[in-house]
Amino acid sequence: MNIYVLVKRTFDTEEKITVSNGKISEDGAEFIINPYDEYAIEEAIQVRDANDGEVTVITIGGEDAEKQLRTALAMGADKAVLIDTEDDLDEMDEFTSAKIIAEYLKDKEVDLILAGNVAIDGGSGQVGPRVAELLGINYVTTITNLEINGTSVKIIRDVEGDSETIETSLPLLVTAQQGLNEPRYPSLPGIMKAKKKPLEKLELDDLDLEEDDVEAKTQTIEIYLPPQKAAGRILEGEVANQVIELVNLLKNEAKVI
Amino acid sequence: MSKKVVVLGEAREGALRNVSFEAIAAAKKISGGGEVVGVLLGDAVQSLAEEMIHYGADRVVTVEHPHLKLYTSDAFSQAFMAVYEQEKPEAIVFGHTALGKDLSPKIASKLASGLISDVTAIEGEGDAAVFIRPIFSGKAFEKVKNKDGLLFITVRPNNIAPLEHDAGRTGGVAALAVDVTNLRTIISEVIRKSTEGVDLSEAKVVVAGGRGVKSAEGFEPLQELATLLGGAIGASRGACDADYCDYSLQIGQTGKVVTPDLYIAAGISGAIQHMAGMSNSKVIVAINKDSEANIFKVADYGIVGDLFEVIPMMIEEIKKIKTN
């Protein structure tokens, strides 16, 4: 089975975000694999182990994203592809990313593509479904369970807390929701092996894409931090009186109940 | 220039969701005086059309088909694209709901358009409209504009105020017949886990519990408080990991992002990943035994104490003021 996983490098969830010169500052920040993409990688490895085949992880990013790809290889993926757009593109949006990924995948024999349901930085949740649509294949988002039997697929997906059981077939793109699995940590032998696994580097040229083909449709004009909240009020006194005061404040000062 | 804007309305349990009215308000703003056309897709949606008009739509197009009873991206995209071809709008607005998140990228991809997802505010009107959306799960915001071509946005529930309901407003309602075929997915079962009627992402009040709640039973008083306030319960990942509740309740950077009027955090320490999901709530109340807990840094009101003592007292006190 030919399995592909879309992986994005993002800020560690622990990071505080700061803005300098109108951009999110990357100085000294730690980077990770987007947490939802970790579920996608884990699931891909499990599907491969149960069905045979190969797992290829793909990312669009700069040179630095090689580290996240190596982590995915250390977890157990077989091959990695880094599509480096740094020299070619100043601006990207979800249209751009999806178009590039789909262009890479279009002549591959794809059985299954896994992505995260959302990137915790950009947060649009668009890339998975867009890629599926560009490739003309079906997709199911926010999945929490995946069962593959030949080409038939049974999925449980989370829909705002409710769960839907879905029957469909390969080829298919799915996006991972929390609860899908428990991603493994790379083992030491895994890390050693990962160094020797193939990591292909491509640029737009290699995909026969011109900058114009992938020009962003939207434009970010400003990035800013939310206003700092003023310190709140810690109530004092007997607990019973604090509760009376709190309910009174919620009703009469904040007017929210 | 004024724009013709199409807004997808979304029903849940036979009634339109609030986010649909908020989406109409957003559509009005970007229309710059142009026409706002509501769209309803389902197996029986005709009766909901009037309500969209009362909230500001100029007219409504409905598509009814048995295959539209439950949402699938194939069926809904076919129906929506038929409306698109008929109306040829200059802008589209969806709610940023499970349905909107799943469908909008497919439509945007079909139309080779941009898509500005999860918009929480709109500055300016008509062509000058600029869209504000959270990035890094609300740790920062960006202002985005559409370059040219079709404008397509999804709006986050609870952020854009709906227009005043006006039962006197009238407008046309027209049905469009669409043949929905070739569905690649079958939904064989739907399990409703959200027992209480209020949807977490749309709730005006969220009562959230953390590891401090200590057990699944510990969530019962929180549920009681939430129900009393017409709200929903949520949780930290700590509580979900410990199996006190379902992951679908998790709030935070890898869970839901909520912006209710009132967020009550009980037994939650306030990890950065949790705060990313709730810190933009209008009013935050923290209840925690530990006066040093991080959650107090974002709380408007804090009680240092045992949640098992405080929550039942709150329930009693609120019942008292409700009966008065």
Ligand SMILES: Cc1cc2nc3c(=O)[nH]c(=O)nc-3n(C[C@H](O)[C@H](O)[C@H](O)COP(=O)(O)OP(=O)(O)OC[C@H]3O[C@@H](n4cnc5c(N)ncnc54)[C@H](O)[C@@H]3O)c2cc1C
């Ligand atoms: C090198 C680079 C330069 C950028 N420059 C700009 C810029 O100038 N202006 C701007 O506004 N934005 C820029 N971005 C951000 C970029 O446009 C968005 O992050 C991207 O379109 C994905 O959107 P998202 O983060 O909302 O992902 P989502 O759609 O939320 O991601 C969902 C899933 O799609 C997959 N996915 C997403 N992104 C990638 C990726 N890069 N590679 C592989 N899989 C992916 C993952 O599986 C992810 O879980 C840049 C991003 C990169 C990597």
Ligand SMILES: Cc1cc2nc3c(=O)[nH]c(=O)nc-3n(C[C@H](O)[C@H](O)[C@H](O)COP(=O)(O)OP(=O)(O)OC[C@H]3O[C@@H](n4cnc5c(N)ncnc54)[C@H](O)[C@@H]3O)c2cc1C
């Ligand atoms: C990649 C990644 C993503 C994550 N995403 C999320 C996310 O989306 N959402 C999220 O919530 N977390 C997330 N986390 C986890 C996060 O870092 C914290 O571990 C988690 O939020 C802690 O949950 P908690 O506050 O319930 O538990 P704890 O930190 O253990 O806090 C429990 C609190 O309860 C208090 N308490 C105990 N008993 C009582 C009592 N009787 N009365 C009152 N107070 C009491 C304690 O004083 C303590 O402050 C993520 C972590 C990682 C690494």
